[in-house]
Amino acid sequence: MDILEGIRARRSIRKYKPDPVSIQDLKKVLEAVQWSPSWTNSQCWELVVVDDPEMKLKLQGCLPLGNPSVKAVVEAPYLIAVCGKKGRSGFKKGGPMTIYGDWIAFDLGIASEHLCLAAKALGLGTVHVGLIDHKKAKEALKLPDDIDVYELIPLGYPLEEPTGPGRKSLGEFVHWNSFGNKKEI
Numbered sequence: 001m002d003i004l005e006g007i008r009a010r011r012s013i014r015k016y017k018p019d020p021v022s023i024q025d026l027k028k029v030l031e032a033v034q035w036s037p038s039w040t041n042s043q044c045w046e047l048v049v050v051d052d053p054e055m056k057l058k059l060q061g062c063l064p065l066g067n068p069s070v071k072a073v074v075e076a077p078y079l080i081a082v083c084g085k086k087g088r089s090g091f092k093k094g095g096p097m098t099i100y101g102d103w104i105a106f107d108l109g110i111a112s113e114h115l116c117l118a119a120k121a122l123g124l125g126t127v128h129v130g131l132i133d134h135k136k137a138k139e140a141l142k143l144p145d146d147i148d149v150y151e152l153i154p155l156g157y158p159l160e161e162p163t164g165p166g167r168k169s170l171g172e173f174v175h176w177n178s179f180g181n182k183k184e185i
């Protein structure tokens with residue numbers, strides 16, 4: 001699957017088959033994070049791979065009941081907690097390099113989507129699960145103080161083929177030279 005096809009075809013998967021995912025495929029998916037770009041190559045990510053059913057249940061307890069991925073986090077063979085070390089990305093000599101301070105969420109977002117696209121290329125499904133009680137999840141994962149968890153990603157073989165919600169047209173969000181100038185392409 002080429003990159004453009006993968007980007008277009010990836011959808012959030014919230015129903016999973018119980019079929020196991022090979023360690024080889026898991027490794028390939030994790031390597032997609034390893035090779036992600038990051039601020040000054042700071043690589044602030046830390047991943048916790050969860051395959052213990054009890055730990056999955058604990059993490060499920062960190063999702064609000066209305067989260068559409070409540071079942072997915074326990075059904076998928078793996079649940080990957082995307083965590084990162086604070087105060088690295090976007091910082092130089094301890095100080096922030098931009099008005100945005102910590103770029104951890106940006107770097108982890110890129111890395112997470114790399115993971116999801118690599119999974120797609122291997123026929124695996126994923127969904128970003130960011131609506132969680134982050135404090136509770138941090139405790140459950142026994143993270144040290146300087147490491148936070150941002151999202152959970154179930155990983156497994158899809159049991160559904162959702163079409164996904166539609167998207168804005170390019171004309172709605174692409175501007176030329178300055179904001180508001182639109183051009184048909």
Ligand SMILES: Cc1cc2nc3c(=O)[nH]c(=O)nc-3n(C[C@H](O)[C@H](O)[C@H](O)COP(=O)(O)O)c2cc1C
Nearest residue numbers: 010011012067068069127128129130131132164165
């Ligand atoms: C940062 C982020 C957090 C998300 N959090 C959740 C979540 O907590 N639960 C969920 O079911 N989907 C979550 N999603 C999935 C989005 O709802 C989904 O990507 C969006 O509706 C587009 O659908 P698609 O991924 O199928 O194209 C999240 C996506 C992103 C990028």
